[in-house]
Amino acid sequence: MRARPTDPKPIHVVGGGLSGSEAAWQIARRGVPVVLHEMRPDRSTAVHKSGQFAELVCSNSFRSDDAEGSAIGLLHAEMRRLGSLVMCAADTHKLPAGGALAVDREGFAAAITAAIEHEPLIEIRREEIFEPPSDWDSVIVATGPLTSPALADAIRALTGETALAFFDAIAPIVHRDSIDFGITWFQSRYDKAGPAGSGADYINCPLTRAQYEAFVDALLTGEKIGFHDFEATPYFDGCLPIEVMAERGRETLRHGPMKPFGLTDPHRPAAKPYAVVQLRQDNKLGTLFNMVGFQTKLKHGEQVRIFRTIPGLAKAEFARLGGLHRNTFLNSPKLLDDTLRLKAMPRLRFAGQITGCEGYVESAAIGLLAGRFAAAERLGERPLLPPPSTAHGALIGHITGGHIETIESGPRSFQPMNINFGLFPPLGGGTARGAKKQALCARALANLDAWIGAALPHAAE
Numbered sequence: 393m394r395a396r397p398t399d400p401k402p403i404h405v406v407g408g409g410l411s412g413s414e415a416a417w418q419i420a421r422r423g424v425p426v427v428l429h430e431m432r433p434d435r436s437t438a439v440h441k442s443g444q445f446a447e448l449v450c451s452n453s454f455r456s457d458d459a460e461g462s463a464i465g466l467l468h469a470e471m472r473r474l475g476s477l478v479m480c481a482a483d484t485h486k487l488p489a490g491g492a493l494a495v496d497r498e499g500f501a502a503a504i505t506a507a508i509e510h511e512p513l514i515e516i517r518r519e520e521i522f523e524p525p526s527d528w529d530s531v532i533v534a535t536g537p538l539t540s541p542a543l544a545d546a547i548r549a550l551t552g553e554t555a556l557a558f559f560d561a562i563a564p565i566v567h568r569d570s571i572d573f574g575i576t577w578f579q580s581r582y583d584k585a586g587p588a589g590s591g592a593d594y595i596n597c598p599l600t601r602a603q604y605e606a607f608v609d610a611l612l613t614g615e616k617i618g619f620h621d622f623e624a625t626p627y628f629d630g631c632l633p634i635e636v637m638a639e640r641g642r643e644t645l646r647h648g649p650m651k652p653f654g655l656t657d658p659h660r661p662a663a664k665p666y667a668v669v670q671l672r673q674d675n676k677l678g679t680l681f682n683m684v685g686f687q688t689k690l691k692h693g694e695q696v697r698i699f700r701t702i703p704g705l706a707k708a709e710f711a712r713l714g715g716l717h718r719n720t721f722l723n724s725p726k727l728l729d730d731t732l733r734l735k736a737m738p739r740l741r742f743a744g745q746i747t748g749c750e751g752y753v754e755s756a757a758i759g760l761l762a763g764r765f766a767a768a769e770r771l772g773e774r775p776l777l778p779p780p781s782t783a784h785g786a787l788i789g790h791i792t793g794g795h796i797e798t799i800e801s802g803p804r805s806f807q808p809m810n811i812n813f814g815l816f817p818p819l820g821g822g823t824a825r826g827a828k829k830q831a832l833c834a835r836a837l838a839n840l841d842a843w844i845g846a847a848l849p850h851a852a853e
């Protein structure tokens with residue numbers, strides 16, 4: 393579709409990464425002109441190496457492509473149905489990788505760059521944007537986790553936040569239905585209810601002395617990830633990785649995040665646990681729980697191995713593993729409206745990892761939605777949200793509203809997340825555990841198709 397007779401004003405997209413490229417493409421597909429501003433190659437980030445659009449900065453994997461049993465595979469399938477440029481280029485340049493979708497990174501980025509360069513409705517400007525000028529009435533900021541410092545400062549000033557670039561101290565998040573409630577129990581320390589609690593808000597995993605000692609040994613010897621040069625010194629008080637706490641003394645964790653006080657194990661009331669790992673509800677649906685105080689630089693495989701030794705977590709499924717790395721992202725549930733516009737300045741919309749999603753595919757998916765929302769607005773239509781039961785709906789729900797604010801340490805509790813089934817509204821009863829993922833995927837695709845049919849008449853163009 394080409395520009396309509398009314399000749400709409402262009403939408404400005406800042407950042408030609410995974411999300412900005414997809415956003416620009418989606419806007420053009422609706423017949424609306426776009427100006428895409430990308431600072432590379434003249435000015436680069438600490439990790440990008442080329443001037444190509446949608447450069448993959450690290451792994452070349454888009455993770456599982458199983459649209460019937462994995463949340464990320466479902467997101468792939470939905471994006472294909474929505475005419476995603478990123479998925480089209482990934483499919484064209486895929487490499488053998490078992491059940492995963494891995495891509496030839498050079499071919500992938502070259503295909504996206506060529507598609508954008510050949511799209512007449514997209515004008516490319518190779519320049520750094522320090523602050524979106526006031527006469528740009530519709531802007532998508534898609535500048536990623538390494539947004540240039542000048543723009544990050546401008547955004548921080550607009551949002552009134554004290555910080556925008558963080559060392560994320562990420563604690564692992566576990567699917568509630570993978571926790572063994574024959575071993576764990578719900579209780580808040582000293583049964584305190586607090587402002588929004590019941591007195592039984594935490595899931596508690598009890599450790600004997602021998603289990604605690606073995607756990608500390610595993611932390612001390614487990615393989616850790618180093619920091620990138622650009623990350624400098626990240627630790628701040630109250631947010632030390634658990635393995636660093638363990639290095640400070642064998643009892644440190646027992647007097648910190650693993651303290652056993654104020655808790656009684658109903659399964660064995662006479663035996664006081666030597667240490668306790670607590671998990672706290674992480675999303676409104678109550679399907680995800682985070683391991684309190686368990687930020688870590690252990691390698692992901694090591695986290696799974698070591699954390700599954702914790703009583704009650706032997707079969708834990710992780711929605712997100714822990715980490716500590718530099719990132720730039722907004723406190724989106726507070727700052728953005730449900731179509732990703734900055735509440736304080738609605739002409740600015742955000743997309744990609746800066747909104748609080750994590751991963752190449754998720755960043756592109758949020759770019760896809762931001763592009764469609766901005767184009768609809770420009771065409772005088774009301775942007776319609778994807779159903780919460782779809783992967784797109786679940787992801788944007790996490791960004792704009794699904795998270796529960798629980799700040800106890802560190803700058804904020806909202807953290808970027810990959811798509812995972814814990815973000816989807818649960819199914820009604822009656823679905824066998826083994827069939828749950830398939831049922832969630834089938835429901836998502838059926839609802840997405842209905843949404844495309846009803847709300848997005850141009851999706852197939």
Ligand SMILES: Cc1cc2nc3c(=O)[nH]c(=O)nc-3n(C[C@H](O)[C@H](O)[C@H](O)COP(=O)(O)OP(=O)(O)OC[C@H]3O[C@@H](n4cnc5c(N)ncnc54)[C@H](O)[C@@H]3O)c2cc1C
Pocket residue numbers: 406407408409410411412429430431432436437439440446447449450451452519520521522534535536537538539540543743744745746750751752753755756
């Ligand atoms: C070191 C590192 C490794 C990662 N590894 C992986 C991984 O292996 N797998 C994975 O799924 N995810 C990974 N991620 C997370 C994330 O998926 C990627 O960062 C992803 O590229 C985010 O997409 P985006 O579009 O939000 O940002 P980006 O793809 O980074 O795009 C942002 C673009 O904005 C441009 N830009 C920035 N500031 C300005 C400005 N002021 N004016 C104009 N242009 C500007 C940048 O040059 C860049 O092209 C990693 C992140 C980092 C930091």
